[in-house]
Amino acid sequence: IMVKCCSAIGCASRCLPNSKLKGLTFHVFPTDENVKRKWVLAMKRLDVNAAGIWEPKKGDVLCSRHFKKTDFDRSAPNIKLKPGVIPSIFDPSSHLQEHSYSVMDSPKKLKHKLDHVISELEDTKKSLRNVLDREKRFQKSLRKTIRELKDECLISQETANRLEAFCWECCQESIERDYIS
Ligand SMILES: [Zn+2]
Structure with a gap:
């Protein structure tokens, strides 16, 4: 004989x-279909495989x-x-039960939440791209300024080289960052 386990x-x-x-x-479970239905609804249990409300089998308790x-x-x-009588005491702290409940409650709401998270993620990606673009534009204008300063003999060739090297390092860093993301 199999040991009976509680279905909750x-x-x-x-x-x-x-x-x-x-x-x-x-x-x-009651033989009266109406009362049985009430038991099942009170349990708020989902059948993941059937993607629906869990249904008791013969002998379930x-x-x-x-x-x-x-x-x-x-x-x-x-x-x-x-x-x-209808069962009324179920562990409200059970994560699975809460989860099942919210799925059962409104799949549309859940889908909406998911869409929202995805769009927020897209926004974050976009703003990150904007920051990188801005940095690239800044580097470009910095290089231009270095050239202009050198052309007008306001800085030495050595200083220009150092600034260029510094610029190039920054650029490499952001390229690496781009590559990772
Ligand atoms: Zn139990």
Whole structure:
């Protein structure tokens, strides 16, 4: 016999021989389709493979942790759920559950968010390109100025060479940066 596990996301409850002593009971999904639907929706679980809402298979169970104390009928030795009760306690801190919930909630909204992030990334790339272009233009005009200064004998050939070399270094750096990005 396979050990039954709770179907709720983020719940590690397994049906073991000592479970009942610990006050943990396991409950199969209702046969009433309407109530079953309500259980499934309350669970907010996605079936990634089917790209839809998770559907319980025969024999799948939920553990007693997901039901309120008042949901149980304890009149008989075998603890039962009262008819028609819906599970209401699921771990809200479970990342997976939250994630599934938002996907289930609105795939359009999620797509919109993604588009927004992509466009922001494009904007960042564009402004980075602008900075590099501006730097190149600056270097070009700097070289021109160096030439002019030298032509008018305002700086020596040696100074001009040094400035040119400095310019060339800057240029190499930005080329490397361009290459990386
Ligand atoms: Zn559980």
